[in-house]
Structures are given as C-alpha cells and as structure tokens.
Amino acid sequence: MTSYLIKGAAILGGEPTDLLIEDGRVVLDPSAVERSRDRGDVEVVDASGLIALPGLVDLHTHLREPGREDAETVLTGTQAAAMGGFTAVHAMANTEPVADTAGVVEQVWRLGREGGYCDVYPVGAVTVGLAGERLAELGAMADSAARVRVFSDDGHCVNDAVLMRRALEYVKAFDGVVAQHAQEPRLTENAQMNEGELSGRLGLAGWPAVAEEAVIARDCLLAAHVGSRLHVCHVSTAGSVEIIRQAKASGWNVTAEVCPHHLLLTDELAATYDPIYKVNPPLRTAADTEALRAALADGTIDIVATDHAPHPLEDKDCEWAAAAFGMLGLETALSVVQETMVDPGLLTWAEVAERMSYAPARIGRVADHGQQLEDGGPANVVLYDPSVRRVVDAGESVSLSRNTPYAGMELPGRVVATFLRGKPTVLDGKLA
C-alpha cells in the first residue's frame, strides 16, 4: 500500500504540520516523518493552506439500494460521501425491501465494503416495513455482520407511544439508539412546506413546527422514563431546540442532529414552487435557522447529519405537490458548515471535527471512525481547502441524482483529499 507524506496540513486548523499516512495509520512522530522524505515509495501531497480533519461520519444518509438504484446505489452514494470528506455513513432503512432484517442490512453493509469508498453502517428499521405496527427483529440486525446500533423508521415517525417506548427499551440490550423522525402524522397530512404566512399565501398545505416539537417532547420524556438513548433526526425548528436544551439540562440521554440545508436555506425558497426545495422536515424560517446555528454552536445540537436524499430527475421536474421530498447533501455538507458556522465564527475547525466526526461516531457506536488525528491513530483523514469559493454545479456531482438545492450558489471550500484507512478515496479533488 502506498504511503503518503502530507506536507504542511493544518490539523484541525492549527499550525502547519507534516504527517505520514502509512499502513492505514497516521504517523506524527517527527523522526519517522523525517525519514519518509528520502524514501522512494512515499507519495508527497502538498497540503499547504489545507486543513486536516478526521474523516467525517454521517449518521443520516439515504443510499437507496436496494430498490431505487435509479436514484443512487451504495457505490455512487459512497463515492459522493468520499467527495464530501466522509469515511463512514449510516444508510437509512427506507429501501425496497426495507432494511428490517439481518439479510438486508448485511447486503448493504457488504456492498459498502466491496465499493471501498466509505464504510457503510446500515440503520435498521424500528418496525417491520416501516409500518409502525410491530418491532422488526432489532436483535438479529444488531447481531448480524452489519452490527447495527442505530435504528430508525426515518421517513416515517414511530408515532405509537407504546411502540416507541418498547423500541427505546429493547435496544438497551445491545447499546442501540432509536433515531426518531419526529413528525406527528395527523398534523402533517398532505403537508408540503413550513406552515406560516408563506404557506397560506402559496396555498401549499402547512407542516407546522408543533408537529415536530410535540413528538420530540414526548420522546424525550419517554427516553427519560425508561432510561434509554434517544437520537432526534433533522431538528428543524427553534422550538425543538428549546425542548432538547431542556432535556439535556435534565440529564437525559438525548442527542440531536441538524442538516446543512436547515442551517442555510429558508422557506422563502418555496415561493419559486420549484420542488428542488421540497424536503422533510421542510425548510423553516430565518429565525429557526438562527436558532439551529446557535444550538449547534453551543452543543445543544450534537452533530451535523446530511439527510442526503437522492431522487431521479422526474421526481423533482414536476409540480410541487407531486414531487418527492429530499435533497442531496453529502458533497456540500462541509462547505455549508463552513459558510454558516465557521466563517461567521460560531465554530472552530476542532469543533467541526467534534460535530461531524467524533460525536456522530460515538452516537452510532462506530469504533473505527471519529478518532483524533494522532500518532498511531486510524488514517481516516480529509484534507480541505477553506480558501476557495466555488459555484455549485449539479452536473459535477458524482451522485446518480442531481437534486442539489445549492446549484448555482457560491459556497466556500473544497475537499481536496479523503483517506479511508490510509487509502485515498479522493485525491486532487477527484475520486481516486
């Protein structure tokens, strides 16, 4: 395996440092790094001006395989992940068939291994067929080769309070976590966008904040009652932030994620009626965006997760109500976080590493990722150039789909290289 001498990278934005990537490990020992300069088998990467971060970990990705290989496959989705600086992604369960058995999660896990671009950790469905009626075989998925620890009916809410309680309790046996898509179904029947002044004006059925907040409040109380771990997916409202803040202050075992698009984009975009902006939960108001940024900065929201949701062109090239919910996110996540959090001074690069690598790996109980870049540590590394600005071109995406809401927008930063266990998956900004 080729070794790489990374010259002058600012680890977590610190002083420029030379580091060696060898045999899947990071080498920082100065004498070993020094010796590598004269070796012929070491490839030198000029990383001056680049920031080195631990490989990013996404707790919320839709890879669509099996079932919707027209939108994304495990291979193309993990390639997009690598291009975005990720070395591990959690693949959501809403595939066809649903990832509710050991067989399906092992298939997805294996496809990730075979591709080699990014480790894939399948998320298991909480209920059979995501139907919200009875628990799937959570233990079988946990014991499978895929070692599932995160369970979610994402796309659907585990709305039945008893079922949610049982799920929270049951996963304690294998240190699992239930990741809830918080959406009260009756309050959001046929909902299209954030409920507010604009939804009334546009005549699009509203998705009220309370439909998210009510479920989060209930789930926090349930998690506290049974002493379980709860993870809240894609928090989108200021009210949800307050509930989670209170739960954490009470010492309850609750974690939460925010999506890049909810940090940057607002519901005003729905006025175009262009369903590229249609997503679930919906884009909210500027005040919500502000609250989410503040919550990510102060740790109330633990992590950034992409909710990367590829859809084929025809599912977006239509009238709003007929369009699918969801947007791409893997390739632009770090840029959006730089734009919304780092450049305004809300997060340091070290804190970005916490929120996009260490913490998601902890929540997902992923041992091999989310490690510090230290001597002898696993060489899951991303090199990122924060100094460039680029106009996002949907056509350049390596995802099979093109539904990025950032097309035509200028965003900062670019992933220059990604290493997975010492092997480059991206070099010079291109798939390796």
Added chain:
Amino acid sequence: MKKHLLSAADLTREDAELILATTDEMRSLADRPIKKLPALRGRTVVNLFFEDSTRTRISFEAAAKRLSADVINFSAKGSSLSKGESLKDTALTLEAMGCDAVVCRHGASGAPHRLANSGWVRASVVNAGDGTHEHPTQALLDAFTMWRHLGPRNGGTLDGQRIAIVGDVLHSRVARSNALLLHTLGAEVTLVAPPTLLPVGIESWPVETSYDLDGVLPKADAVMMLRVQRERMNGGFFPTPREYSRRYGLDGRRMAALQDHTIVMHPGPMVRGMEITADVADSDRSVIVEQVSNGVAVRMAVLYLLLGGSEPAVGTTSEPATANEGTDA
C-alpha cells in the same frame, strides 16, 4: 403587464384598471349581433385542464373564440399526481404543436407557475385556478362585477368599498386572488370564516378578518359567499353542515340586514341550502349570473392584453366604451 397571469399579485393597479376597462369594451360586444373580433386571428390558445371545471373551461373557450383565436381543449385527467403523463411532457407536447397562450387549471398549487418558469413552454400562461393557491381571472371578473355595480356611486372606483368574503378561506383560491386584487384596487376586504377555515399567518394579509358574520353584514357593500366543498364537511373543520349554515350561511334573515345597494355574489358552483339559501341566490341583490357573463368578457380582455394587444380591442367603429374612466393607462 407581465407576460403571464399567475397571481392577482402580478397586477399593478394600472394593470388591473386597464383590464377592467378593456373588459368593459369586450362586454359591449355581447350586445351586438356579431360577437366576434378579429384581434387574435391566427393565434392559438390551449385550455389545459388537469381538473374538471366545465364552467371555467367554456368561459375561456368562448373568450378565445370571440377574439377569433384557434382554441384547443386539452383535458389531461391523469396528471403526474395520479401517475399519468407528467406536467412537463404535456407542456413539451403543447410547445411542439405551437401555441401562444396556455390557460392552465390544475389541482396542485403552483403548477401554472412551474409551467411559466421552467422553460418548458414559451407561451403566455394564464392561471385558471391552481390548487388552493389562486384564481386571478375569477378575481378580475368579481372585481369587474363589483365595479359595475358599486363604481357609479363611488366615483368610478372601488376605493374604500367594503367587501365581505365569507366561508372556506383556507382552501379557497378565489379568496386569495380576491383579497390581493381588491386590496390593489383600494377596497377594504373582510374575510369571514370560522377560525378553522382561516389560514395560519392571515394577520399579514392586507385584509381584516372576522368570525362574526352578523357583525360584518350591515357595513358591507358586497358580500361574496364561498362554496363549502363536500370533503371539508367531513374534515372536522366544523361540527356539522347545519351548524355551519346557522353561523356562516347567508339566508333571508341575514340578507335583510344588508344595505340597500349591497350586492350578493358567489363564484359558483353554489351549494344551495349550505352557504346560501335559494331565496338569496335568486334575489334581486344576487349578481351571480352576471358574474358568469362578465367572466367571458374578463377573459377576453386578459387574453387580448397578454397576447400583445395595444390597440383598442373593439376598434374605432364602435361607440366609445363607457369604461374608459377607470383607466389611466
């Protein structure tokens, strides 16, 4: 005027007054033995209806034909909402056949907006009702009807006239377009509905709201009753149809509280006995049938103006239209 008519908000006061004045000219045609103008000869207007609406479709059809346009009626029952042909493919088909205006009726809010702004067609797009969003030509014909009745006693404008719009505002494209257009024309709009049938955020609309029909009626210059759709009756928005009628229906007793000049309107189709009783609908105050005939004239004006009409539509041989006082364009 803009190239498309998608929302009543697209119209400035000058635009709206030009349309009303042009409508008045068009209306005068109805009294002639030959009701046809050559204005749009050689132009093609497509009525693209994804939703059944015979009255709106034939109104646009009559309007286009009286302007000598070629009319193609396209009933696309299976929209992409029901996994039929996609809006895009339908649009590309129309574009390939060549058309100058697309009149679009669709069950999804914003569908005409997509048609106009997606680059699929080059034609002008007229929104003939989209989901629960807007129905701008209905608002124009309503405003024209009000203007004809209320304008002569109000200096030829609707400035300061009090218009009550009563019923299911939440799901009504007619209410949205009327609120916007009537505000543009200077009228004072009050939306009257049970709280469950008013949209969130209505405080920011340029209107008053009330839950009390009896409190609003004595001051109104025009009362427009909205249809209560059957599916709402079981939707839990109000307890029973009878209770709705008692609280928000217009019956003979309530009609007696109106000022002498106040007109009663309804965009149709009516549910007699629900939001309006038969004696009110058929009373002298009712201008509901006139709304329909004005609909043709309004749509003639809209098509004529959107398709580039800058000359007087009726030509110099006709007697001067009475409506030129409403316009300064």
